[in-house]
Amino acid sequence: MDNNADTGSTPAADRAPPRSAAATIAVVLGSIGLLGAMATDAIAVLGRHTGFSLLGSIEIVQTMIVLLASSAIVLATLERNHAAxxxxxxxxxxxxxxxxxxxxxxxxxxxxxxxxxGALWLLSDLWNAHERSELLHIPFRVLRAIFAATLLIVSVIFAWQAVARRTQ
Known part of the structure; x- marks a missing residue:
């Protein structure tokens, strides 16, 4: 008889290793980005069918995608899950x-x-350009700063992985 059937637990071999705090933060931020993009798009589609429009929905989705993609690349780097x-x-x-x-x-x-x-060069060069999205006026410099911060985090993680011994 299966001992796990009564308790509902999974065998130790089937459990994923615990995530680090940084990986958990990346998952939460990515989830916020994904849920934000999906909710915005769902409301926009519903609005088109019911007669009201959600102005700037594409801009909101694009902003959420920056958050989603940034957290995804950080998480993939932390967990060594890049394609190889x-x-x-x-x-x-x-x-x-x-x-x-x-x-x-x-x-x-x-x-x-x-x-x-390169990202920092663009960020510094265009910092005072006051670039904003058309409808909601979302500042592009903030999105570029998120991208640059992501690249910094990923570079540090790769450097750490290059010098640290792997525990697995």
Whole structure:
């Protein structure tokens, strides 16, 4: 008889490892972005069918997508879930595979740091441009700042993964 059937619990092997506080924050922020985008779009569609319009719904959805995408890339980096091909590394000795993984994290940190430099350059260059969305006047500099902060966080995570030993 299955011991888990009575208690409703799952076996330890089937449970996901506990998330870090940073991963939990990323999930919550991404969920807010996703739910915000879905709710806005649902209200806009409902409004079109019932005769009222939600002005600026596309702008709200785009803003929510910045939040959603930013948290998704942070979460994927934290949990080492970026797309990867392991054709070579699965044939290597574990120490060599770990070394290559650390090297890949270091290179990824450098690439994201270069993207961060470009994002900061745009942010500083256009800070006083007063760019805003057409209907709701959502300032683009805030969205660029969120993007730059995301790149900084991801670069730091990659750098940490390059120097820290993996516990798993």
């Amino acid at each position: 091909v392991h054709i070579l590394t699965e044939r290597l000795a574990p120490r060599r595979a770990a070394l290559l993984a650390r090297l890949a994290s270091a290179v990824s940190a450098m690439i994201v740091a270069v993207l961060l430099i």
